[in-house]
Structure formats: C-alpha cells, structure tokens
Amino acid sequence: MKKVFVTRQLPDSVMAKLYDQFEVDMWPYEKKPVTREVLLEKAREVDGLITMLTEKIDDEVFEQAKNLKIIANLAVGYDNIDLEAAKKHNVTITNTPDVLTDTTADLTFALLLATARRIPESMTYIKNDQWKTWSPLLLAGSDVHHKTIGIVGMGNIGEVVAKRATGFDMEILYYNRSRKVEAEEALNATYVSFDKLIKQSDFVVCMTPLTNETKGMFNEEIFKQMKSSAIFINSSRGGVVDEEALYKALDSGTIKAAGLDVFDNEPIRHDHPLLELDNVVALPHIGSASVETRLNMMELAIENVEKVLRGKEPVTPVK
Numbered sequence: 071m072k073k074v075f076v077t078r079q080l081p082d083s084v085m086a087k088l089y090d091q092f093e094v095d096m097w098p099y100e101k102k103p104v105t106r107e108v109l110l111e112k113a114r115e116v117d118g119l120i121t122m123l124t125e126k127i128d129d130e131v132f133e134q135a136k137n138l139k140i141i142a143n144l145a146v147g148y149d150n151i152d153l154e155a156a157k158k159h160n161v162t163i164t165n166t167p168d169v170l171t172d173t174t175a176d177l178t179f180a181l182l183l184a185t186a187r188r189i190p191e192s193m194t195y196i197k198n199d200q201w202k203t204w205s206p207l208l209l210a211g212s213d214v215h216h217k218t219i220g221i222v223g224m225g226n227i228g229e230v231v232a233k234r235a236t237g238f239d240m241e242i243l244y245y246n247r248s249r250k251v252e253a254e255e256a257l258n259a260t261y262v263s264f265d266k267l268i269k270q271s272d273f274v275v276c277m278t279p280l281t282n283e284t285k286g287m288f289n290e291e292i293f294k295q296m297k298s299s300a301i302f303i304n305s306s307r308g309g310v311v312d313e314e315a316l317y318k319a320l321d322s323g324t325i326k327a328a329g330l331d332v333f334d335n336e337p338i339r340h341d342h343p344l345l346e347l348d349n350v351v352a353l354p355h356i357g358s359a360s361v362e363t364r365l366n367m368m369e370l371a372i373e374n375v376e377k378v379l380r381g382k383e384p385v386t387p388v389k
C-alpha cells in the first residue's frame with residue numbers, strides 16, 4: 071500500500087477519502103508545525119506528502135525521499151518549495167489555486183477597509199475606556215470610495231480584489247508581468263508601469279508571489295515614491311517587502327498606514343517594531359482562512375495526492 075504523510079492534523083471528515091486507499095500518517099497537532107526531524111524521517115518512507123506553507127521543502131528533503139511522487143502544498147503559494155530540486159527528483163508539486171480566490175480577495179479588501187477606517191484602533195479605543203464624547207475628527211480615517219487602487223500582481227486574486235474595488239467606485243490601476251486585456255475590459259482596469267502605479271495610487275495592494283525577482287521589491291526607494299497619504303496592503307508574502315524600510319516609511323510619515331496579513335518571518339514577534347505603530351493593522355496570515363475555503367483546499371490537496379498516486383494527472387500541478 072502506498073504511504074502518505076500529512077504535516078499537520080487535518081479533520082478526519084476530509085481525510086477519510088485517503089484512509090480508504092493509502093497508509094496515512096499525520097503529524098498529530100493542528101497548531102504546532104511538524105519538526106524538521108520528523109519531516110525528514112517521514113519523507114524517507116512515503117510516496118506522497120501533504121505539506122503546509124510552514125515547511126521548508128528543500129534539496130535535503132528531496133535527497134532523502136526516494137519513493138516520493140507528489141507533494142501537495144496546502145496553499146496557492148509554493149515559495150516554501152524548491153521547484154528546481156523537485157524537478158531534479160521528478161516529484162510532482164501541486165498547490166490549491168482557485169478555491170481560495172474569493173476568500174483571499176475578501177480578506178484583502180477587509181484589511182484595506184480596516185486600515186483606511188482605523189477599525190482595530192477604534193475598537194481598542196473603546197475597550198481602553200478612552201471614548202468620552204463624540205468629536206469631529208475622532209479616529210477619522212481615509213475614504214476608500216472613489217480613490218485609486220493600484221494592484222501589483224494581477225493574478226486570479228488580484229482580479230477579484232479589483233472586482234471588489236469596482237463596488238467602491240475606485241479607479242483601478244494594475245501592474246503585472248503581462249497585460250490582462252479581459253480584466254481591463256471587464257473591470258475598467260488600467261495597466262500602468264510599476265513606477266506610475268506607486269506614484270499615483272492611494273492604496274498600493276501587493277498581490278505578487280514571492281520569487282527571486284519580487285523579493286524585497288517594496289524597499290525604501292519605492293516607499294519614498296508613494297503619496298504621503300498612501301496606504302500599503304500586503305496579503306501575498308512578507309518577503310516581498312523590506313520590513314525595515316516599511317517601518318521607517320510608516321514611522322516617519324512617508325506613507326500613511328499599512329495593512330499586513332503576511333510577514334517576512336512568521337509568526338511575527340509580538341514585540342516587533344511594526345506592531346508598535348498605530349498606523350499598522352496586522353493579521354496572522356489568514357487570507358484564505360474561512361472554514362469553507364480551508365476545507366476546500368484540503369479536499370483539493372487530497373484529490374491531487376490520490377490522482378498522482380493512482381498514476382493520473384493532478385488537478386492543479388505547479389508548472
């Protein structure tokens with residue numbers, strides 16, 4: 071019987087499908103990542119792995135995994151996996167696109183609204199018993215409607231963020247490796263250079279995956295070119311941002327605020343300087359975290375494993 075290891079505890083209701091067909095072993099914790107030692111030990115034994123974005127799947131893993139045919143990553147992003155090494159060792163990599171698109175776009179837009187309208191700060195204000203009277207500029211934030219949103223990385227999620235923005239009568243700019251003519255027509259989105267987007271947007275929304283090209287692309291120079299009223303939103307990967315530069319930009323008023331669902335090192339330290347700023351709204355990487363979507367992601371990952379271990383084509387291979 072083929073063997074599968076799952077690096078996090080997933081509900082039996084979704085796992086049942088795999089139990090029927092394969093010998094399945096699972097890391098027994100939901101809130102604690104698998105240790106490197108156990109990951110390497112299991113990789114040596116199994117034909118399939120279901121991994122989380124918390125695992126670094128590098129050459130060392132592939133070197134030991136002599137029987138491994140598939141790694142199904144429970145995320146749309148796969149920057150945690152060394153694709154060159156996977157290719158060298160002939161291991162299929164799959165991700166979970168599409169099923170999380172709407173949910174992640176919803177969270178991105180929620181983060182944008184929460185940051186612009188200072189919602190977490192307002193809640194803290196009440197909880198700390200600071201609300202003594204209504205006043206004209208009390209916790210006044212920035213409007214979202216009729217402003218310019220600049221989306222960097224117009225993939226599926228970027229397009230749905232743009233769709234959300236149309237409901238707020240926003241002007242939509244986007245920058246992407248290639249033009250998306252259909253999206254331009256459907257959403258009235260305008261393709262612009264990165265430089266122009268950075269200078270003209272009221273909301274700069276980072277949706278680009280983390281690659282060698284995008285690593286640290288939001289740096290000091292880029293923040294300096296943004297409007298001083300600009301709000302920066304990131305729900306893709308923390309590594310795309312130079313966090314020290316972002317801190318300086320926020321602390322000095324170079325830009326107005328930031329909404330961050332992702333960080334360079336996750337979990338971010340609770341005493342990280344970014345978290346001390348009032349103009350930062352920070353979330354613990356919950357872009358796709360609705361129960362429905364997470365279950366759909368699990369089902370898709372399981373289907374990919376099933377397919378590959380039965381000699382079929384996976385549903386969502388990483389190309």
Ligand code: DGY
Binds near residue numbers: 357358
């Ligand atoms: C992904 O799927 O890559 C997300 O970041 C996880 O929520």
